[in-house]
Amino acid sequence: MDILARPFVKLAQxxxxxNYRLLTAIxxxxxxxxxxxxxSFFPSLxxxxxxILVVDWYYVDALEGGNLGVDAWKDExxxxxxxxxxxxxxxxxxxxxxxxxNLDAAKLEAIVQLHNTTExxxxxxxxxxxxxxxxxGQAHAMLAGSPVKPPQxxxxxxAIDKPYxxxxxxxxxxxxxxxx
Numbered sequence: 001m002d003i004l005a006r007p008f009v010k011l012a013q014x015x016x017x018x019n020y021r022l023l024t025a026i027x028x029x030x031x032x033x034x035x036x037x038x039x040s041f042f043p044s045l046x047x048x049x050x051x052i053l054v055v056d057w058y059y060v061d062a063l064e065g066g067n068l069g070v071d072a073w074k075d076e077x078x079x080x081x082x083x084x085x086x087x088x089x090x091x092x093x094x095x096x097x098x099x100x101x102n103l104d105a106a107k108l109e110a111i112v113q114l115h116n117t118t119e120x121x122x123x124x125x126x127x128x129x130x131x132x133x134x135x136x137g138q139a140h141a142m143l144a145g146s147p148v149k150p151p152q153x154x155x156x157x158x159a160i161d162k163p164y165x166x167x168x169x170x171x172x173x174x175x176x177x178x179x180x
Contacts, residue, residue, distance in 0.1 A: 001180065005103035009180045011129045012100040014156045016093040017165060020172055021151040022136060023049065023086035028148055034082050038142040041135070045146075048139045049085055050077040052132060056092045059128045062112050063099050069115040090172065100125070 001009065026034065026045060035046040042048040058072035079085035108122040119127075136153065143150040155161040162176065169175060 001101060002104040004105055004108060005100060006180050008100040008103055008108075008125055009097065010157065011125075012093070012097040013174075013179055015129060015132050016090070016097055016172065017156060017168055018136060018153045019052075019089050019093055019132070020086070020168055021153060022139060022143075023082060023089055024168075024171075025143065025148050025151045026139075027082040027086055029082055029146070031080060033146060033148075035080075036146075038145060040138040040142055042138070045139055045142050046080070047077060048135055048142070049082075049089075050079055052135050052139075053085065053089050053092065054078070055131055056089070056096070056128070059124055060092050060095050060099065062114055063121060063124060064095070096128070 026049070029045075035044050037043050038045065040048060042051055054072050054076060058068060058070075061068035061072070079088060103121075108120065108125075110121045111118045112121050112124045114124070140150050140153060152164060155164045169178070
């Protein structure tokens with residue numbers, strides 16, 4: 001793996017694990033609790049987490065050279081069921097990990113066509129990770145006012161965190177050897 005790819009792969013792997021943890025916790029909710037109005041930018045976990053997903057669809061598709069464009073937003077809340085949402089998020093998160101594993105200097109500098117502008121891939125990736133962290137944090141805060149305990153989302157890279165990620169890594173088909 002190109003040394004320039006390593007930080008992006010780590011961000012993508014962290015993203016995958018944090019989304020899995022958050023969406024697994026939320027999968028314990030019934031539909032009413034999932035859609036319940038809460039205080040945040042988007043007024044529910046349902047809307048916030050679907051927003052993360054459709055934005056990921058948009059940017060990951062663009063990074064792959066696709067042409068999904070604004071059609072990603074045709075349905076801003078495509079999943080009513082938290083488990084189905086987790087599965088869809090997992091799929092796009094894996095695509096993002098693969099993109100990052102294949103990065104090199106030329107791919108980071110490559111221009112990505114977005115619906116109304118172009119940006120270097122590096123900027124698109126950094127924006128995408130920031131977007132994820134921003135809204136995932138909002139969802140995490142919303143959980144504090146629900147019957148579901150918010151999961152730990154920031155334990156990932158350090159050796160001391162290893163015991164806290166073992167089960168989740170196994171659940172998503174990874175081992176410690178898969179982490180960069």
